[in-house]
Amino acid sequence: MLTPKKSGERSKIEDVAREAGVSIMSVSRAMRGVEGLSAKKRAEILRVAKHIGYEPSSVAGSLAAANSTLIGISVPTLADDVFGEIFDGMRPVFNNAGFQTVFDTTEYQQKREERWIDRMISWRPAGIVLSGVDHSKATRRKLINSGIPTLEIWDYSDDPIDLCVGIDHYQVGKMMAEHLLELGYCNPAYVGVEYQRDQRADKRLEGFQDAFENAGFSLSAIVRLEESVSFDAGKQGVIEVFETAKTSPDLVYFLNDHMAVGGLLECERRGIDVPTDMGIVGFNGLNINTVLAKSITTSITPRTQMGSKAAALLVARILNVATENCVLLPVELYPGQTVRN
Numbered sequence: 001m002l003t004p005k006k007s008g009e010r011s012k013i014e015d016v017a018r019e020a021g022v023s024i025m026s027v028s029r030a031m032r033g034v035e036g037l038s039a040k041k042r043a044e045i046l047r048v049a050k051h052i053g054y055e056p057s058s059v060a061g062s063l064a065a066a067n068s069t070l071i072g073i074s075v076p077t078l079a080d081d082v083f084g085e086i087f088d089g090m091r092p093v094f095n096n097a098g099f100q101t102v103f104d105t106t107e108y109q110q111k112r113e114e115r116w117i118d119r120m121i122s123w124r125p126a127g128i129v130l131s132g133v134d135h136s137k138a139t140r141r142k143l144i145n146s147g148i149p150t151l152e153i154w155d156y157s158d159d160p161i162d163l164c165v166g167i168d169h170y171q172v173g174k175m176m177a178e179h180l181l182e183l184g185y186c187n188p189a190y191v192g193v194e195y196q197r198d199q200r201a202d203k204r205l206e207g208f209q210d211a212f213e214n215a216g217f218s219l220s221a222i223v224r225l226e227e228s229v230s231f232d233a234g235k236q237g238v239i240e241v242f243e244t245a246k247t248s249p250d251l252v253y254f255l256n257d258h259m260a261v262g263g264l265l266e267c268e269r270r271g272i273d274v275p276t277d278m279g280i281v282g283f284n285g286l287n288i289n290t291v292l293a294k295s296i297t298t299s300i301t302p303r304t305q306m307g308s309k310a311a312a313l314l315v316a317r318i319l320n321v322a323t324e325n326c327v328l329l330p331v332e333l334y335p336g337q338t339v340r341n
Helices: 013-020 024-032 039-051 058-066 081-096 110-123 137-146 169-182 199-214 231-244 257-269 287-291 303-318
Strands: 070-075 100-105 127-131 150-155 163-167 188-193 221-225 251-254 279-281 298-300 326-328 332-334
Touching (some): 013 024, 070 110, 081 100, 110 127, 110 137, 127 303, 150 303, 163 303, 169 279, 169 298, 169 332, 188 199, 188 231, 221 231, 231 251, 231 257, 257 279, 303 326
Parallel strands (some): 070 100, 070 127, 150 163, 188 221, 188 251
Antiparallel strands (some): 298 332
């Protein structure tokens, strides 16, 4: 039995969804008059909404109509190739489906991302794309309640907000460590950024560290830098490794390939032979590796594939087409020339 709200108590979209026995997204579709619902189901939802006195905001409604083809995309940075290549995979899928995109960069600041999410929800876009899966409980709840199709990329979770396409960063770090252990490395160091600034990098380090510790070894140094993940940061990281390491490391594992290149050049400047005296390992398999005299040992991430697969899932969700929720993509270990064979 339908239960009208008390006088003065405003009905919410969640009330309509509960009374009609449908999702918030279905209520949103019925109110906006977009595809994805049968005429019978739309009529039933509208009947319930009228009965309990739900009236969508006229401002929200006009924004929804204007932004029904808009997809908001939030990434940490566009300063390297990673997220640009992911978007290269997304772009043709979104374009072919008639969607437009708007970008924002968070610079790895969760509060900045949360403010952007609030703004996006008020705009009522067709979909939202977020980087990573480490969002606050309040943010998760807000996005779920909004009914806006939400895609998380780059990292992986089997319990996403809505959709997830990514890689398992812990396993990537663990896989690299196991490869290095087989080659005889036993005293690695790590160079990255401040703890929790890049939570995916933290997961890779955790997997890397766990594998070495399970084999009976510990890291000789963990260097965390405030500066960006650049060539210069890699150079500075090597300098700090030599200054702070408890014992002389036989390898340095870097947060990404750019830092690894900077570390490689600093080793060469110091007369340290790579890989005879020191191993160098990166992450991502960036295109710069194709022009180096010594290719960096790294993990190749499927960035363009990730973008196209993720965009296809989000478009399917927006159009109310049944699709898988979580996709875990494989990562290829590239042996390179900066570790011993």
